[in-house]
Amino acid sequence: MRKFAAVTPHYDILTILGPTASGKTALAAALADRIGGEVISADSRQVYRRMDLGTGKDLADYTVRGRQVPYHLIDIVEPGYKYNVFEYQRDFLSAYTDIRRRGRRVVVCGGTGLYLESILRGYRLLPVPENPTLRAALADKSLDELTDLLRTYKTLHNTTDVDTPKRAIRAIEIEEYYRRQPAEARSFPALTSLTVGLDLSRELRRERITLRLRQRLDEGMADEVRRLLDEGLTADDLIYYGLEYKYLTLYVTGRTTYDEMFRQLETAIHQFAKRQMTWFRGMERRGCPIRWLDATLPLDDKLTTIGEWLNEAPSTHI
DSSP states (O other), rough: OOOTTTTGGGOOOEEEEEEEOOOTHHHHHHHHHHHEEEEEOOOOTTTTTTTTTTTTGGGGGGEETTOOOOEEESSSSSSOOOOOOOHHHHHHHHHHHHHHHHHOOOEOOOOOOHHHHHHHHTOOOOOOOOOOOHHHTTTTTOHHHHHHHHHTTTTTOOOOGSSSSHHHHHHHHHHHHHHSSSSGGGOOOOOOOEEEEEEHHHHHHHHHHHHHHHHHHHHHHHHHHHHHHHOOOOOHHHHTTTTHHHHHHHTTTTOOOHHHHHHHHHHHHHHHHHHHHHHHHHHHHHHHHOOOEESHHHHHHHHHHHHHTTTTTTTGGG
């Protein structure tokens, strides 16, 4: 393999992205190990402590050749907290600055398109305070009414904004705040990135998702949800996080059967992976070049290909 060390300084970050179950973590950790780097996660749910199986943290993948690859922005807040993209940008910059100050390289890894794009495109975001007056005015509106209102502010690329009335009201609150106080007030540094996307066929993606879901259920994902409920989190707290936590909470609280939970959750994860790929393709259209890599290649072949890309002129990828 050609050396990485001579070329990685051309880039501020190396980014590994892809849909769920595509093998992002293992590749990012191996890449970080190879270049003397550390991984910054870009996953909106892995920030939560003790939410491990349901968020697919795959922490064992960070051990490479018997060494622990340092990772950041995993297990940083308590369950029940509503972490957001502004806080992610803030925490990302803190981790990025610390890693670079110590002379290490930065590998970003994740599947949350909004978080990734906020870094790669340098979103300018403001912390948005609660607006009690606006919340009271919207409290009696239906989810459909809230969705229609949110569409007057922006195109709804992210359907999670309107999963629940509570989320829709928060999204409207944010948009109204930005309308009154333009986001240009907050700057974010421009970072050059070699961005690598892991690509696999729809059929293989579905196969991997189903296998991974069965494995995590066998490892005790339902018990993880029970423990979180025993800690004092409400069912609504967990349902807020969607996917595994939504359907497993319905199951462990007796509102659905195991078979129905599995069927609905499997379908929801397939749909989620499809939305991830739609977001990534949108990122390309919005100015984030992605070099797509066959996710089925052996790990060494993936690293070799990334090494070759790093030796090309960086201007072709920025």
